[in-house]
Amino acid sequence: MRTRYIIYIVLALLVGFLVYNKFFSGKDDRIAPGDKGKGGKRGGPVPVSVLIVRDTTVNNAIDITGTISANEQVNLVSQASGSITNIYFDEGSRVKKGQLLVKIYNQDLKASLAQNDYQVALAKENEYRNRVLLEKEAVSKQEYDTSLASLNSLKAQSEAVKAQMARTEIRAPFSGVIGLRNVSPGGYLSPSTPIALLVNIDPAKVTFSVPEKYLSLVKPGGKIGFTVESSQKKFNATIYAVDPSIDQNSRTINVRAKAPNAEGLLTAGSFAKINFSLDQIPKTIMVPTQSVIPDLKSSKVYIAKNGLATERPVKTGIRTDTQIEILDGLQQGDSVIVSGIIQLRPKAQVNILKVIK
Known part of the structure; x- marks a missing residue:
């Protein structure tokens, strides 16, 4: 009986210790209201980095996708029917215009x-x-x-x-590389029988679509840069044709460019990642995207002035992957806060840790 009481007492003491530890321990660590701003965990200057505003030159470009296609491509077929007596090409070989490829009886x-x-x-x-x-x-x-x-x-x-x-003689209509053949000597050839695919991909064609709002900036002679998954090289192409009408569903216009392909690194059907330079802005202000805070009607940034964070409404322009153009609201020499923005409030004290020029 006495043992049971002892167990009850020990359990009660243990529960009491746990309750005390939960609600009363650490009380002395709390910061008194009057201690805010005196080096405690809450308050004090906000550590920030700032960017010194200056004019810069920006290339206005968009990233789009496109498709690589051959300069010339045709499925070779016969205009006559008959038995094949000879085949004069090797699969995957290069042939010249007018070269005899297949002979029919x-x-x-x-x-x-x-x-x-x-x-x-x-x-x-x-x-x-x-x-x-x-x-x-x-x-x-x-x-x-x-x-x-x-x-x-x-x-x-x-x-x-x-x-x-x-x-009865099937000849190459243009110079290029011939693909895998679908016929054999002695077989019967008809106009509906595909012989092989003939491709000329030097130069290669790059077809892509550009949003309607950029139509005035797309002209024959314009340059584009692009990459493909099969090569680490960056390729260049020149625009030579623009579709005369806009696609009503996507509101885009189709554009085609030619790229030199003497090394044969580009393959028809490949996916192309294109960087299309539209125009160049000679003097403008660019700031990191994260420094601009969107508002209901406009946007704003914080600038550091006399050790305080000051709100400044701005008008924005074009965007890149990491930056945004400021059309109005900033001047050269302003110190735009680019980090610690979530902790900022108007007139908050700031501690500048890094200056980006």
Whole structure:
């Protein structure tokens, strides 16, 4: 019985100690109201960094995305049908304009052409004789005209056969790199059968869209810089064409530029990150974005003057990733507070730890 009482007493003492420790310990550490501003945890000058305002030159640029495309690109197909007798290219190789790539069986056309050539030779002799006889008035004009028409008809037939024979030879329409082939020797080729993809990507084309409000700044001859995921190099391109109409859904206008690609580092279909310089502002004031506090109707900054933080309403302009343009409200030499802004209040004391010039 006595042991149970002892246990109850110990538990009561333990609970009392915990309650005392929770509500009464640390009381002496609290700062008295009269001690504020005397080096305690609350109050005192706010440590800040300031930027000395000065005029600077800013390149007005926007970051957009685009797509790399080939200068020329075509799926090679045949205009004639027939069995493939020869293939004259290697996959992934470079070919020249006019180079023979694929040959289709055309022996029947060659025989037709040879037969027609004999008929043309005979018709020529007949036309010549009738012309001589016509000069001697030995034949009528109608008989001569008939022989001449027969000759011209046979010549036209020869040209038609030659055109058919030309369709049995598939040649490169431009110089470039040929891709993977989809046909084999001995296979049957028709106009609906794709042979291979032929691409010319030097120069490469860069297609991108620009918001409508920048339309007046986009002109042929303008320069852009861009990067692609497959290379660490930064590329440059020159604008050469601007779409004549604005997309009604996105309110953007399509623009196309050309980039030299002699090294072959750009590939058709690649994603491009573009930095487009619109214009240059020669003299303006730029401050860090975090120093500008947006308000309901305008914006404001804090400047350090005589050891105090002073509010200054400002009018802002363009923005970059880290800075914002101040059109009105600041002058050269002003000390704009760029850190510790959350703790600031009008007329609050500040302690300048760092000056950025």
